[in-house]
Amino acid sequence: MVLWDENAYTRTDQDGLPLSFERYKQREGERDVSRWSFMSKVDAQMYSVTGYWGDLHGQEPYPPLLRGLVNCSANIGNIFGQLSFGFLGDIFGRRFVYGNELIIGTVGLILVISLPNSIPTAKLKMIWVFCWRVLLGIGIGGDYPISASIVAERSHLKRRGQMLAWIFSNQGWGTLAGSVVTLIILACFAHSLNQDSKYGQLDAVWRLQMGLALIPALATLWPRLKMPEGKKYIESRELNVSRPPGSFSKTASCTSHNKPGKGSRELIVSDGREVQAEIDAARAEIETQGQRARLDVFFTYFSEWRHLKVLLGTMSCWFLLDVAFFGTNLNQSVILDEIGYSKGKNEYDKLKRNAIGNLIIAVAGYVPGYFFTIFFIEKLGRRWIQIQGFLICALMFAIVAGGYHHIGTAGKFICLAIAQFFFNFGPNSTTFIIPAEVFPTRVRGFAHGVSAAAGKLGAILSALLFNYLSSSHRIGLANVLWIFCACNLLGAGLTWRLVPETRWKDADVRDYEDWFENHVLQRRT
Numbered sequence: 001m002v003l004w005d006e007n008a009y010t011r012t013d014q015d016g017l018p019l020s021f022e023r024y025k026q027r028e029g030e031r032d033v034s035r036w037s038f039m040s041k042v043d044a045q046m047y048s049v050t051g052y053w054g055d056l057h058g059q060e061p062y063p064p065l066l067r068g069l070v071n072c073s074a075n076i077g078n079i080f081g082q083l084s085f086g087f088l089g090d091i092f093g094r095r096f097v098y099g100n101e102l103i104i105g106t107v108g109l110i111l112v113i114s115l116p117n118s119i120p121t122a123k124l125k126m127i128w129v130f131c132w133r134v135l136l137g138i139g140i141g142g143d144y145p146i147s148a149s150i151v152a153e154r155s156h157l158k159r160r161g162q163m164l165a166w167i168f169s170n171q172g173w174g175t176l177a178g179s180v181v182t183l184i185i186l187a188c189f190a191h192s193l194n195q196d197s198k199y200g201q202l203d204a205v206w207r208l209q210m211g212l213a214l215i216p217a218l219a220t221l222w223p224r225l226k227m228p229e230g231k232k233y234i235e236s237r238e239l240n241v242s243r244p245p246g247s248f249s250k251t252a253s254c255t256s257h258n259k260p261g262k263g264s265r266e267l268i269v270s271d272g273r274e275v276q277a278e279i280d281a282a283r284a285e286i287e288t289q290g291q292r293a294r295l296d297v298f299f300t301y302f303s304e305w306r307h308l309k310v311l312l313g314t315m316s317c318w319f320l321l322d323v324a325f326f327g328t329n330l331n332q333s334v335i336l337d338e339i340g341y342s343k344g345k346n347e348y349d350k351l352k353r354n355a356i357g358n359l360i361i362a363v364a365g366y367v368p369g370y371f372f373t374i375f376f377i378e379k380l381g382r383r384w385i386q387i388q389g390f391l392i393c394a395l396m397f398a399i400v401a402g403g404y405h406h407i408g409t410a411g412k413f414i415c416l417a418i419a420q421f422f423f424n425f426g427p428n429s430t431t432f433i434i435p436a437e438v439f440p441t442r443v444r445g446f447a448h449g450v451s452a453a454a455g456k457l458g459a460i461l462s463a464l465l466f467n468y469l470s471s472s473h474r475i476g477l478a479n480v481l482w483i484f485c486a487c488n489l490l491g492a493g494l495t496w497r498l499v500p501e502t503r504w505k506d507a508d509v510r511d512y513e514d515w516f517e518n519h520v521l522q523r524r525t
Contacts, residue, residue: 072463073130075326077108077137078144079453079460085142086149086449090298090442094150094233099224101146105139106217108132113207141456145449148436152444153232157504161377164433169370172424174213176367179359181212186352193348236441236508239515240297301443310438311447313498317386318431318455320491324393324484325423327462328416357413365417369424381503382430382437387492389426393419394488401481427491431455437502440511 081101088097111132119125147167155163185205192198302308377385396419400412407415431451439447470477 069126069464070129070133072460073133074137074140075456075459075463077134077139078141078456080134081138081141082144082449082452082456083446084138084449086145086445086447086452087298089146089149089445093229094146094153094445095227095229097142098146098150098227099221101139101142102217102221102224103139104142105136106214106221108134108136108139109210109213109217112136113211115207117203141449141452144432144452145445148432148448149441149445150227150230152436153230153441157506158378160437161382161433161503162374164436165370165374165377165429168429168432169367169374172362172367172370176359176362178209179355179362181209182355183352183359185209186348186355190348193351194346232441232508239442239512298443298446301440302447309498310500311450313494314431314435314438314447314451315454316494317427317491317499318435318451319458320487320494321390321423321427321431322455322458323462323487324397325428326459327466327480327484328419328423360413361417361420365420366424369421369426370429372421372425373429376425377429377433378503381501382434383495383499383501385425386427386430386434386495386499389422389428389430390488390492390495392422393426394485394492396422397481397485397488401478401485404478404481427495434499434502437505438500438507440507442511444507 081104085097085101112129115125115128119128148164151163151167152160182205185208186193189201189205192201302311373385396415400407400415403411435448435451436444466480469475469483470480
């Protein structure tokens, strides 16, 4: 299928012949990249299917005291989805799980918007919404590691960061669409809400807001279910067997790029028929060994400190980001009200001004930040973008917190929009991208899922504590913003110390060389 064509590096080409890493990198000019999208036609098709549209849901009309629990319910589900689908994707393959996460999320969404009005109390309604938002979150969470892995394993090395940024930017489009949809739906109910004060009509508003997310979900389901397994994943499974497959003797000199005289690992290429026989034997051994060898891969790989250190870096940076990012976004309506923007003469006016405020922030900061990342990520690198994003967000939070009683509403609003811009031209994008690039294919799904799950723990913590701590009889909103500032500063420091640059680097090449040195060369000496 043209839709699922592959541009990532694999040790053999389409004809089964050895392909060196240097030759692969020289083929960049052969790709058909369109001027308007920075993508090849294949990239554009993959973007339309794997794009994450999870933020087209607006705000649920629950009282403030219940909002924290409703908000964090989807994030709780995210953790289960990220860990389980990432793990299953590494063990059984991307094709085995892809599309199933979308089915789970779709079922969860349908059940949420099917909340029966016959349920007698708000508490029981809350239990219904909480349970099915957890199911919705499992589906959305499963999309993180699987879509990231698929895109990373099929995109060309020099466009991989851009493609991952394009995929993740759909989160911004979902947020923007959610704001626009909210305004349109409110306009449709303007007479009932604004003039007749029939606030019971809000029940229809939130169901329509969330239900429209079913459109992109259902549109991409079939292509996901029909996706073939990627060649890069199939190759990675050869490294999980206990004996070295014959393909290693064929391709070691192709992937190694050490300079002569400095530990070069040049080997004689075997006869093609002999190599193919050894490859077939290796693949047969994978099946006879069952799942045990693959189950041990994650723990074996991260038993080395150099690998574990990177995983701790991606986990901690994502955790610190989501404390501030989701603390701001899940409670953006609260923040807009606190700074005086969403005040109105009645409930309809407040909802409308809140939707307009969310739309302005999305247009001015949220969405442009993604496009700056897309444009600059292959020029500046991931690490630099992540550090500068953390630092500028910390500065914006410090300005608002330090001058909370002196800065006007417009000034606070501008600082909030700038922070949203540098969240997305910064760590909100790169914490998704880096785990998809820095880990090799055989552990990529679970490692990305673990990193994302750590982020959701930060989101849950922020969702549960924000309303409690930001109230005037606790520490207040200004001091909560100081906490967000500290999280961003710490994230910048940990990025500097623990997270490597991944631009134009293929983790599978290095993983293969390490495996070859440990399992093949040692047997020949």
